[in-house]
Amino acid sequence: MKKTKWLCCVCLIVVAFIAYYPILGNQLLDFWDDQWVVMNFYTDAGVSWQNLWSILTTYYHGQYAPFNEYLYLFLHEAFGYNAFYFHLASLLLHIANVLLVYLVFKKILALAVCKNESVNRYLPCMTAFVFLITTVNVESVAWMSASKILVYAFFYLLATLSLLRYIESGGSKKRYLGWTYLFFVSSFLGKEQAVTFPVFALLLYWFLGYDLKSKKVWVTLIPFFLLSLCFGYITMLSQLAVGGGALSSEATYPLWQRLIYGCYTFCEYFFKCLFPVKLSYLYPFPSVVGEDLPGWLYFYPVFIVLFIFFFWKYVWKDKMLMFGLSLFAIHIAVTLHIIPLSRFAVVADRYAYLSSIGVAFLLVYILLIYYEKISRKWGVALKVIFVSYLFYLGIYTNLRSRVWFDTDTLKQEMRELLRSRDDFKEEEH
Template sequence: MNTNVNASSTPSKIAMLKGFIDNNKTLTTILFLISISLLVYFPVLSHKFQMRWDDQWVVVNAYTEDGLTRSNLWAILTEFYNGQYAPANQLSYTLLYSAFGYNPFWFHLLGVIIHISNVILVYLFIKKLLNLSKGFKTESVTRIAFLTAIIMAVHPFLVESVAWLSASKILIYSFFYLIAIHIYLNYLVSKKIGHYLLVVLFFILSFAGKEQAVTLPVCLLLIDYAVKRDFRSKWLWFEKLPLFIIAFIFGYITLLSQSADKAGLLSEAPRYPFYQNIIFASYSVTEYLVKCLIPVKLSYLYVFPNAIGREVPMRFWMYPAMLLIICVSFWGFWKKHWVFFGISFFIVHLGVCLHVIPISRFAIVADRYVYVASIGIFFLMAYFVDKALNNLKYKNLTIMLTFLYVLSIGIYAHQHSKIWHDSDKLKQELKELLKKRNDFQKHKANK
């Protein structure tokens, strides 16, 4: 009898041991991601406010200084401010000011902590998603999740969101957004109404950080696609309906906030014609994609190529044609299950920043807008590295090239974070970039 009991308990002991080992590996990975992120971003902790680049009104304002009074909290929740509505972000400033005053260290520390939290959430999200899809070996799941997270942790294209306080809206919206995604994955397993309601709650909190959160219902459909849910199911669409309604309301609030500042779709402000918006969108997608893969010539300002009412330079016309040709020529590649997921994740989360809908933007591209969208590209990079590692012939070469890539972008991100030290340093960086560009153009003309 005792022998049978011992025999039957053996599988449960093995499962407990396996779970213990997996938990230790996960904890070790998370500690490594934290360490690498701190190594890249510790210069940010000594940065000052950008008093000539938006911090002087985004961070330093009456809402921040009036504290946690009932009237100020109501104002934060209900008022539009300079064409923006981001109460969760403003509340973070108010709380920090109430505790530490205008000490930039604490403001920057919070930004670094939230970025690290987002990196960890991405790692756990990819692991959970791939496990739920049941199409990957355990080794591949861990590898893809880790590589996606490590690239996000050290990529220079994301530095602006972490190093610039006025971009903290991106970090806060992303944090709540990623939590909503995690809870949705739990909902797919449990089907509990409580999980669904938590998704709604964190959707609202994410929008309170930044309007880009309106993409969440489409993102959840992408997750449904990734785990191969049946799109013919009425329940799948029924559960998304409330989220789409909320997203529509959020979109309208965003347009109202911009029109209050006499900008955006609902205002009478001059705007580019629709055909130019398509050209700008094509150019922007290309730039975001290229800089995710090869982060070069990063800047805090990418201006439109022409003023409203002027013609677009001829070279920009090639971008819509180029994208169309690439999409058609490689359609067999794009429609592969995980390739489609990664590319779609990238496009969906850039959607509100691509100028197709006229909104208040003075830059054709902005590094901060790619923060969540980049996860789709980083995932694909990790996915293909994993495939290469499964080929013994190229395993050592793949490991070496991957290590060198991560090391090089990490060093670049560390250096790039330093230009955000203060406004003088930031402006000097742009002057040097413009000088190099002008010198290159003169040299080319002389040839």
């Protein structure tokens, strides 16, 4: 068993370097946020107690991610602004997250006592593999300014693993609960998206068969919810510092429009995780505040209602499907613009990083279940389709890593996209 685990880990590491090696030659993007997110006076100030404290206690450009700034600080202290080492750190963080996904799902299935042998054997490694090469995650790995996603995810997954070990001990090993608190706080200090952890922890208890009315469950989780509320308030204060966010008087979309945008972004993130096509570094809002929404946006609430109507009973009956879909929904919820955010893009690939694990889980689980039910002939066809899909993801991820070489290559992609749209409009007329 240990041999299989090590073989899977080695395979994941090798594939990660094959898929992402182009980023090791990429530059820091001087005109796409790296010039102030990475290369700033905190990083230049060097390692000192005064600078470490200043980073921890200051909002910077409407953001609060001190642990991510510490990453830049220590890399700069050791290597200067050598882009190779910065990108190597991002790649190593992504690999660490992939391995943690593998370990987390092995532990979850062990605690859930899953009786399906093929699911137990293949789902953890295959889910980690799909997560590894999912192309929508390239932005998080290849763009240095997005490294806060990797930092928060690393501590978030460590918090998940330590919570699972606490649950495994029956609540007797309090040190695991202490580690969970520490990793949760560290995750938030990486990025504000960590506020979803208590809801995810509740999902874990449900999946593992605990009664959610149990006092024991809530005694464990209420402190996490209280911390999450504090973290959410800190996040809103950080955005208010630059005149944006939910606490500001900044003009925003009315609630009904935000709900429609929420349906749109939910669908967009899900399908970008599953079928990444024509990804971009920028997805502007299709309308500005005060304007009518484009008619095509109204399709998305209808689509979600139809999905719930036709498929919800199948999802609800299958605990694994419910878990995977909920995993996706919980981690994407804070990015859907239902709560006003100081963002100029309606969708950003990097925000789907942890959510893409839920999509990978769903895909692998459905394939494993169908593979058991179909004939050998169709099973071979299913294997060919899935392997082809993995090759597509791997190749697209490798190619997309090259797009982030420098600002010119990044913006060239946008120019080509706009040119192709203009050509299409001219053909229509």
